[in-house]
Amino acid sequence: MATTDDVKLIGAWPSPFVMRARIALNIKSVDYEFLQEQLGTKSDLLLKSNPVHKKIPVLIHGHKPVCESLVIVQYVDDVWASDQPILPSDPYDRAIARFWAAYIDDKWFPSLSGMARGPTEEAKKAAYEQVVEGLALLEDAFGKCSKGKPFFGGDRIGYLDIALGSFLGWIRVTEKMGNLKLLDEAKTPHLVKWAENFCADASVKDVMPETDKLAEFAKMLMAKAKSAPPN
C-alpha cells in the first residue's frame, strides 16, 4: 500500500540507474514526483541532496535523500516491506543476488561503457569480449537463481532482475549501433527470453525507453563528447 509520504525521485529517463529506482517504486505501487535533470546541468536540489557524488538517481523520501541506485532499491524494499518483496527471503539467495548485482556494476557495466568509450579500437574490442563473457556468466547465474521460473527473482521481478534489466535499453542500442549481438538465442537463450519477460512487465514497460529514442540520445551524447572536453 503506497504511503502518502512525500516521495520524489531526481533522475533522467535515459539512465539505467534511475530506471532501477523507478522499477522498485512501481513494484511497490508508490506514487512519486519524477524530477528530471537536464543534460549538461545539475540542479541545486541534486547538488544539495547528493553532495558527495552529485549524481542521479536520488530518492527523496520525506525530505531525506537516499543515493546510489542499489541502495535506493534496498531502501524501497525495506520501507514498503509488505508489498511484493524485491530481495529474496532466504539470506543465501539474497547474497547471490547482491553478489551478481555488484558484479554487474563493478565489472560488467564498465565493460559495456568501454565498448563505446574505449580509447582505441583494440580497447573497445576487449571490452566487447568482456561484456559477452559476463553475459555468459549471467546466463549461468540465471539458471541457478530462477530455478525454472521466468525471472532471477522467481515468479516475479526481483533485485537482480532490476540490476541487470535496467541495462536492456542500452544493450539494445549497443547491438543496433554496433550491428552485433550481445544477447544471443544461441549463447544466452534464457537471458533472451528473460529480457522479453522483463520488458513486458507492468513495473518496467512504462519506464524502459524505446530503443530508437535511446539510440538518438546516444548519438547526441557521442556528438557532444567529440566536440567538448570530457567531464
Place this chain on the structure above:
Amino acid sequence: MADDLKVFRTWSSRFALRIIWALQLKGLEYETIFEDLSQKSPLLLQYNPTYKKVPVLVHNGKPISESLVILEYIEETWNQNPLLPEDPYERAKARFWAKFVDEKLLQSVIDVLVTEGKKQEEAVPRAKENLKYIEEELKGNKFFGGATIGFTDIALGWTAYWLPIIEEVTGIKLIDADKFPRISEWMQNFCDVPVIKANWPPYDKMVAKIQGTREKCLAPKGTD
C-alpha cells in the same frame, strides 16, 4: 546442527579482516584458511570462480564472496550484536558510506601510495577531500554505528591501521589531528575495541609489504 563456517583469507587482506571482525563480534566459531594468492588453492578457485579472490565465507558448504555481500549475509543469518541499524534510512546511509569507502576512498588513498612528484601532489587533496566527507559524517558520534561499532565502521576500519602505515611509508600526513579531529578520535576508539585490537596483521610485516607495493609501482617501466 552446528554451523560449519570457513573463511578464506590472506594475512594482509583488509577486506578479509571485515569478515573476521563481524564473525567475532557475533561470537561465531569458524575455521581460517590462509591463501597464498600466487598459488591459489583449488578450493578457492571452486568457491570464487568469478574473481578468484579473498575473502570467501563458506557456510555449510555454500560460498559467498565480496566482503560487503558477506557482511550483509552474516548480519541476516545471525541476529546477535546487530551491525546494521533497524531504521531503513539509517541502513541506507550505512550502505551508502560502505560503498563510498570501497569505490572512492580506497582508490584515492592507494593513489597517494603508488605515486610521487606531481601525480602524488594531485592525489593527496583528492584523498583528503574523501576523508573530509567521512569526517563530516561522523557528526560527533563515537562510531558510525553509535555507541558500538557497526557496518560502516567495519567497512572503514582498515583505515585505522593502513593510513598511518601509508603516511609512514610516503612521508605524507593525511590525517592531521586538528583538521580531522573526529576521524582521529574514531580511529583511537576503533582500535580500542577488543575484537579489532586482537586481529590486526603483524605491523612490521605490513609496513614492509606497503613499502614493497610503493616501490614496485614506482619502478621505472618506460614512459608514462
